Amino acid sequence: MYLPDFNFHQPDTVQKALDLLEENPDAALMAGGTDLLVEMKKGLRLHGNIVSLAKIPEMKLITQDEKNLYIGACSTHSEVIASSLVGEIAPALVEATTKIGSEQVRNTGTIGGNICTAASCCDTAPILLAMHAFVEIANAGNKRMLPLSEFFTFNKKTILGKGDLVIRFIIPKPESGTGACYEKFGLREAGSISVVSVAVSVKISDGIISDACIVIGAVAPTPKISEQATNMLKGKNVQELAEGMPLLEEVGDAAVRDSIPIGDIRGGAQYRRDVLKVMTKRAIVRAIGNTEIGN
Numbered sequence: 001m002y003l004p005d006f007n008f009h010q011p012d013t014v015q016k017a018l019d020l021l022e023e024n025p026d027a028a029l030m031a032g033g034t035d036l037l038v039e040m041k042k043g044l045r046l047h048g049n050i051v052s053l054a055k056i057p058e059m060k061l062i063t064q065d066e067k068n069l070y071i072g073a074c075s076t077h078s079e080v081i082a083s084s085l086v087g088e089i090a091p092a093l094v095e096a097t098t099k100i101g102s103e104q105v106r107n108t109g110t111i112g113g114n115i116c117t118a119a120s121c122c123d124t125a126p127i128l129l130a131m132h133a134f135v136e137i138a139n140a141g142n143k144r145m146l147p148l149s150e151f152f153t154f155n156k157k158t159i160l161g162k163g164d165l166v167i168r169f170i171i172p173k174p175e176s177g178t179g180a181c182y183e184k185f186g187l188r189e190a191g192s193i194s195v196v197s198v199a200v201s202v203k204i205s206d207g208i209i210s211d212a213c214i215v216i217g218a219v220a221p222t223p224k225i226s227e228q229a230t231n232m233l234k235g236k237n238v239q240e241l242a243e244g245m246p247l248l249e250e251v252g253d254a255a256v257r258d259s260i261p262i263g264d265i266r267g268g269a270q271y272r273r274d275v276l277k278v279m280t281k282r283a284i285v286r287a288i289g290n291t292e293i294g295n
């Protein structure tokens with residue numbers, strides 16, 4: 001199927017992009033187009049105007065200050081992977097991003113597009129959620145910042161309203177003693193969509209888990225913080241969470257209780273639950289093992 005005709009706009013500032021959105025009520029934003037153009041080709045979306053974000057330098061910046069890492073929404077996955085800043089501050093985000101699609105998709109698709117598509121199986125959301133990331137949103141009237149945990153409302157639905165544009169992601173720098181990791185299970189080693197994914201971050205102080213976040217992906221309408229599993233982890237001695245320990249089993253079961261998986265061509269609901277338990281246990285053990293990296 002061919003793409004329908006549309007006007008293509010390529011602004012070079014955020015303000016010009018916002019103006020174009022206001023002037024063209026049927027406009028869609030496009031970053032890499034790896035989701036949008038596929039949906040338009042399938043006839044699922046129709047837009048007479050496309051506003052490309054690819055030529056806005058501000059939206060490709062990856063920077064830091066004392067407290068945070070900032071990643072422009074239009075940074076491609078390959079740019080995120082290649083960034084020494086991201087590698088140093090958020091190695092688990094690099095790990096997650098490396099698992100997206102193929103090299104062609106990573107060279108074109110962006111972190112902002114991945115989050116704004118809001119597929120429950122998307123690979124960057126779980127680790128960004130586990131790292132307590134924020135999202136900065138602009139529209140014609142103002143700029144606002146909110147926790148990413150408030151961004152997703154349902155599968156492929158977000159809080160973004162008409163005229164809203166995601167500018168960048170803000171990731172608080174992990175404190176000393178923090179480790180994180182991302183586990184993805186797909187039907188192939190490469191180029192496959194997540195059937196189940198789990199991101200975990202833990203902070204260890206004197207052998208105790210003083211902070212934690214467990215996020216489950218592709219097993220609910222949105223990537224989701226598993227409150228039950230997360231709460232079970234906090235305050236526990238890391239030795240209780242070694243491979244084979246009963247507590248690890250219990251936390252895996254808690255993550256499963258928080259899931260609402262569907263069955264589809266990639267796996268049945270019970271299969272997803274079973275895999276989720278295994279991935280959760282594995283991710284916790286790895287995140288604890290990664291605590292040296294962030295130090």
Ligand SMILES: Cc1cc2nc3c(=O)[nH]c(=O)nc-3n(C[C@H](O)[C@H](O)[C@H](O)COP(=O)(O)OP(=O)(O)OC[C@H]3O[C@@H](n4cnc5c(N)ncnc54)[C@H](O)[C@@H]3O)c2cc1C
Binds near residue numbers: 100102108114
């Ligand atoms: C072959 C193939 C394999 C894939 N494999 C994976 C995979 O393994 N894992 C995975 O997670 N995804 C995968 N994807 C999906 C897709 O590539 C990613 O979600 C990608 O990150 C989307 O980014 P994009 O820049 O191309 O988004 P676009 O297609 O440009 O945009 C996606 C949506 O987000 C909106 N949008 C984009 N940027 C902004 C912004 N800054 N502010 C507001 N709205 C915005 C657009 O309007 C559109 O609705 C795959 C896609 C393909 C085609």
